[in-house]
Amino acid sequence: MKKYLTISEMAKYAGISRRTLIYYDQIDLFKPAKIGDNGYRYYGIDQYFELDVILLLKNLDVALEDIHVFLKNRNVDYVLAGFIRQKQIVDEQITKLKTIRNSLDSYIERYSTLKDFDLESITYSYREAESFIISETIEHFDDIDSVQIYGRFYSSVESSDLFSGYPIGFLVDGSAFYEANFHAAPYRALVKIPEDRLQIYNQQQVVQRPAGYYVSGFMKDEIHHINTFNNRFRNYLKENGLELNGDIWELLWQDETTSEHPEDQVFEVLIPVKHK
Missing domain, CATH: 1.10.1660.10 (Multidrug-efflux Transporter Regulator; Chain: A; Domain 2)
Structure with missing residues (x-):
């Protein structure tokens, strides 16, 4: 044998x-x-x-x-405890993978939107409220202080929220809308946070974009075209009997992930409005 x-x-x-x-x-x-x-x-x-x-x-x-x-250690007690530990590890991996999948869904939806965006149209629509974590005020976008503020801000945000796929945002005081050089106005950076995760952040950092009606539009190369864009917005508000009703929100839909050239950046500008 x-x-x-x-x-x-x-x-x-x-x-x-x-x-x-x-x-x-x-x-x-x-x-x-x-x-x-x-x-x-x-x-x-x-x-x-x-x-x-x-x-x-x-x-x-x-x-x-x-x-x-x-x-x-082949005995029931040891193997049972080991399998329970392994299940916990697997559960953690599943949670992590679900988070990654959700982020991928957001990025896919985001970049699919970019394939059809229209730089010429202006939209008047109702937007649901959304919550954001907000940075300190940034006075000048191109100096060392702004870099330090961004560093402190992004390090305070969980990576799963920072890279969720939702566009990074910016908030500008509404009064700047009527200034000659809107681009030079102080602003604050924003990261959208789901409602069920707000409790992990300092509430002083949280700001909500109110539900309501917004006039919005896409803009490419904000640095060079923001003033022209604002003129179009101001004319739209005037022609439709609308007026500014709060601060101005910007969302960076196309960033360095999809283009290495800063001039290819695509922003969506949302202006809260009300009828006069």
Whole structure:
């Protein structure tokens, strides 16, 4: 009766490669019963059972170093506790993957919007309220102070919120809308935060964009075209009997992710309005 299997026979039984069995031998996880005079590895028939345990644990995504410990502690209490720990790890991975998936959905929706945006149209529509975390006031966008403010602000925001896929925003005092150089007006940076996550942030940082009617439109290359854009907005408000009713919100829909050129940036400007 045959007592030993070659490495190829054991690999075929387990549905794994010879290379995997060699690696398991090298790390002392699963060693052959003997090494022949010819240097070949041979496995005992009863080693099937131990390999089955290893493959079971590997299928449950247990790390190889943890499988080492499992094999030395094969009793119900230890294995049960180990499986409970592994389930917790898997649950954490599922939560993380769901967050990544939600972000990908947001980015896909965001960049799909960019394929159809219209730089010429101005829209009057109702917008639901949204909550944001807000930065300190930034006086000049191109000096060292602004860089430091951005650094403090972004480091205070959880990465899952900062990279959620929703456009980064900016808030400008409504009075700046009528100034000659709107682009030079002080502003604050914004990151949208879901309602169920607001409690983890300092409430003094939270600001809400009120529900209501907004006049909005897309604009490319804000630095060079903001004043022309504002003139179009002011004319639209005048022609439709509307007036400014709050601060001005900007959303950066196209950023450095989709273009390396700053002049390709695409903003959506939202101006809260009411009828005169």
